Amino acid sequence: MTLTEEPNRRADIVRAAGRLFHQKGYAATTIRDIADAVGMRSGSPFYHFKTKHDMLRAVVLEGMDSINQAVASVASSDESPRAAFEAMLRAHLEQLLGGEGRDFAATLLHESRHLNPEVLAEVVTLKDRYEAMWQKALKDLKRAGLIADDSRVARLLLLGALNWTVQWYRPDGSESVEQIAQQLAGLVIGRRT
Amino acid sequence: MTLTEEPNRRADIVRAAGRLFHQKGYAATTIRDIADAVGMRSGSPFYHFKTKHDMLRAVVLEGMDSINQAVASVASSDESPRAAFEAMLRAHLEQLLGGEGRDFAATLLHESRHLNPEVLAEVVTLKDRYEAMWQKALKDLKRAGLIADDSRVARLLLLGALNWTVQWYRPDGSESVEQIAQQLAGLVIGRRT
DNA sequence: CCTACCGATCGGTAGG
């Protein structure tokens, strides 16, 4: 348990970097932007990170880790396949659109191309593990007769619909994360009145 | 009708810029990258465009225009709502994943945030018009009893599934654009065996 | 469209 008062400058930098990478993109964000955001001089972030790329790495891995844990914690619920699926939709969307890890997840989705090959491979491994959870959820839905297609393409199309919400969702908009999750479930699974 | 032999350097620049913006991102692409790609010196692109931003504008508007035309040309077909819908899916995916305008459409989707407010407003107007076509297609599907939800969120989720294909589709992969379009139609509309 | 160049800014570092 960390005390809230104890300053953790490294974490501050990661948070600020996440926000800026999300808002302006990695390439358009300067070290000076990040230093300003945490009240440091331009050379000081390098006391905590060797390179700008290392900051991106920290942000992306944090995003991958958060969403993985959030979805895993509801994926193996012993309820019905449909309930588990809807809980996974909610968890994914909350990571992506909700307060805390929003910038981390968004940076993961949009700035990973700036990762060097070694780190990218690291991320891809985690992503494959993550997507396997979804594949299993789709398989269970199909076995229960709720969907007809549990192929790889179906999974990618579904995750696309989820991930693209970053582009249009507004926290002050008219629909909640909960509603979006339910509408997507309805779209994929089928109609109820 | 333009002769193929007649060199059009401006169009060459737009094409090269589109490819580079798509591959590396707008901010990470330099004028020198673009000049190299078309065999010019670093100052020469500015004979054709006033700023780097104007090149982005040209690429994005070309992308918006192509996809708009491609989908519009099949949207008002007088066939069944389902056939029209599937044709729209194919047209959108072909623009996004097919050879010609791929880089333009991808740049439109991912680099629009670097547009200045005036140009962005221009793009948003065109985008709204584009999305209205999809809204109408969904309305027709609902009227025909093929889907239950033709709301704005449903439309955005659907377009998300389409747009995200840029992230995972590989031209040399195992599925064709045609197949992806059909699987998405099946996912949304309903099962056939 | 090239040559030659400019001022600004960038990621990163040495030394404290």
Place this chain on the structure above:
DNA sequence: CCTACCGATCGGTAGG
């Protein structure tokens, strides 16, 4: 973590 700085690179321009 700051001060002071460096070499490299960037978008853009003047003059031809």
